[in-house]
Amino acid sequence: MMGMVNTVFLLNQATPDTSGYMIAGYIVIFSVMLLYLLSLFIRRRNLEKDYETLEEIEKMDAEKKAPAPPRPAESLQK
């Protein structure tokens, strides 16, 4: 009788299987962290592309605005 009581007691005290919740928890932790890293990476890549494009436009604008060098024939006449 005493042995049966002990067994029931031990069964009641057994550690529950909560491994599924632990796995779900760690999937969330690493997924959110990876998503944030991905978001940082994509935003940086897009900004770098924008920067390069804008720099090219600025160079083209500067070339357009610069005064054209005098033609050789004109300089000889003078």
Next chain:
Amino acid sequence: MPAKSRVLPVLDWISLVLVLAATGMVFFYAPTEEVMGLVQKVFYFHVASAWVGMLGFGVALVAGIAYLRTANPKWDQIELAAVEVGIVYLLITIIVGSIWAKPIWNTWWTWDPRLTTATVMELVYAAYLMLRAGIEDTERRARFAAVYTILGFISVPLTFLSIRIFRTIHPVVIGSGDPTATGTFAMTPKMLQTFMFSLFVFSVLFVDLIWHRIRLGRLADTVEQLKLRLSQ
């Protein structure tokens, strides 16, 4: 374009190695808690994420005060970076806490003081991003955002102290708490070592992430200035 840092890639690698080491400690070094089982192992990263979230909002508070004193835009960038990283880690804390609660409290969610104040804190800082998005003038936006972070920081000590001043079922692992709290456990030395190491690792990760976010902010400012110059 802002110059590339030599230290940052090293910090990236250090952070990665530390996160892997902390994960290894959680799974292979820290013992399994007998009453809750394996789900207790989310505690290490749950608390470490909450720490990073609150640290982020603390840094944002300091940066907000510094901006109002100096009007230097670098403080505005630091403030934004800190809030963004804080929001991400607080979101992890809330979701993981809910997953832990299901087997322990038999519910995914309850309007307990800690859960409520943490959610309010997350929403307060999410509203910060909306506030920024709604103001075009950069100086005005930075000033308003700085004032907002100072006022919003009230939610941080309120959340931290909620389990110590209100009747709650949320466990207080460090220090005394409500004796009726469900899920409280005593930490063994190995658990404590894993916990402290996780806090350290997440602090390093915070520095790494905030550094990346500040660089991103600087690049965004440079692109914005270039756009303005071209439009004139």
